Amino acid sequence: MTLPLLVPDLPAPEVLMPYLQRMHAARQYSNFGPLVCEFETGLNARFSARSPVSLGLTTVANATLGLELALTALDLPPHSRVLVPALTFVATATAVLRAGHLPVLADVDAQSWLLTPEIARQAVAQGAVDAVLPVATFGAPHAMAGWHEFEQDTGIPVVIDAAAAFGSQWLDAPTGTAVFSLHATKCLPAGEGGFVVSSRPGLIARVRQLTNFGINLNPAAGVPVGMLVRIGTNAKMSEYHAAVGLASLDRWDERAALRRSMHADLRARLDAAATPALLRWQEMAEPVAAPTLLCVRLPSAQDRERLERVCAERHIMVRRWYQPLLNAMPALEKHSTCLPAPAAVKIATDLCGLPFYLGMAGGDAERVAEAVRAALGAKGAAPLVGSEGQHSA
Structure with missing residues (x-):
């Protein structure tokens, strides 16, 4: 019998049933429904307990779109150069390209296998770098104090690709942005999905708007509700996936x-x-x-x-x-x-x-x-x- 490499660990159907029943009773299956909002609240509570500053958080349809939209929400000039490690999954680089930017492929530390602030500083000294996208490789967390100092010293924004690092990667410095995966193979599985968490003012609101095509839903925004204000996509998490995510969070x-x-x-x-x-x-x-x-x-x-x-x-x-x-x-x-x-x-x-x-x-x-x-x-x-x-x- 073949011994598999990995096996997803998702909640059993009977554990999901109470959440699915709530969804069915509410008759809302997408578009920031009550289960999605509850899931975001639970996630934000965990991160806020470890952060010295206020954080925002929004779910996305998957972490790859989360990376793409987080980079888009930084409002960088087109074709900006984004530093990423050469040792990572291809989605890190393709998200940069789909956001309209250019990956700059860098080395990693020989012991931690991570793109570190020291490596990023060396790359900045060698040429133009407009943003940095380090990866929490195989779930290994980054020390955010070092990246906070890097941002303060250089003015270059940093977004952590923390796809596999839920429960390990925290935003425990004055600045920080990270994107997490909720794929079926991850430790907090929703079947498919992800979320973006950030201390950067306005970034989460922009990402959330981009997940809903770029449409304004805020009556106080100064433009009509329903007006397209950004070129976004459909990257919202469904209530079905939020139900799985909530059940997974209960037993995490x-x-x-x-x-x-x-x-x-x-x-x-x-x-x-x-x-x-x-x-x-x-x-x-x-x-x-x-x-x-x-x-x-x-x-x-x-x-x-x-x-x-x-x-x-x-x-x-x-x-x-x-x-x-x-x-x-x-x-x-x-x-x-x-x-x-x-x-x-x-x-x-x-x-x-x-x-x-x-x-x-x-x-x-x-x-x-x-x-x-x-x-x-x-x-x-x-x-x-x-x-x-x-x-x-």
């Missing part, structure tokens, strides 16, 4: 704790299996609150290829996450500027994603560990003691 803390426990257990198994070879893990100041992926650097490119062969033979799915790098994507080549990215290139030579998901039994975890043991040649390493299925969910 419990599921997050389980994810952390399972992730730590599997990581320990792999470290033991790899002995005497060393696995290299992403370094971060704060751990991911609710991991959804398990990504590790193998000792060498040859070790990764050997592990991939072993896993294929044993029907275990693996993936080279975020590869090829953005600076190796022909579709982006004519539309981007590529800065030197030696750290990202090195990471890409041996980075491997292994199975991890809620519902993974102890036997599944040991199956992955045995594959690592076989690939890295650690003969006779003792497996971690753990009861079969102790982490099944």
Whole structure:
């Protein structure tokens, strides 16, 4: 039986039913309905509790549109240069292009795998940068104090692509903007969706307007209600997705704790299996609150290829996450500027994603560990003691 790479963890139909019944009773299924507003209120309460300043928040149909509209709401001149890491999902770059701007592909830190303020300052010194779009890679959070100082020193706006970082990435500095994903594979799933949260004055109101085609809905705005004031799109979250999001939020803390426990257990198994070879893990100041992926650097490119062969033979799915790098994507080549990215290139030579998901039994975890043991040649390493299925969910 094939061991999958990941399995979505969405609320069961019976858990959704009370929210769906409320939606049906209200007879409103989109256009900023009561469930969407309740969901936004619950999310904003979590972020506001960790922020020193007032925040705004709005939902979107998905995080890719959230990135595009957040960049649009910055009102940058057309064809502005937006700094993004070369090591990220393609949507980070395509959102920049669809907002009418040009990606500038930069390196990442060798240990954290993140585009840092220090790297951004170096890029600014080398040429024009009009905005920065760092990524919370694999859910690893950014320290917002550093980005606040960067914005204050340079005047360049920063938007964090925090797609996989709900519960980990906070706006705990005087300035900050972030976009989160609610895709089915994320730790707070709505099936599909996202949200934008920001301390930047007016940005959330502009994003919300852009999600509704750019139409004015504010009677006090000085223009007629229904007037098109911005060129937007239809990026509103539906009440159906808000229902799933609310049910997921109800149980998020419990599921997050389980994810952390399972992730730590599997990581320990792999470290033991790899002995005497060393696995290299992403370094971060704060751990991911609710991991959804398990990504590790193998000792060498040859070790990764050997592990991939072993896993294929044993029907275990693996993936080279975020590869090829953005600076190796022909579709982006004519539309981007590529800065030197030696750290990202090195990471890409041996980075491997292994199975991890809620519902993974102890036997599944040991199956992955045995594959690592076989690939890295650690003969006779003792497996971690753990009861079969102790982490099944």
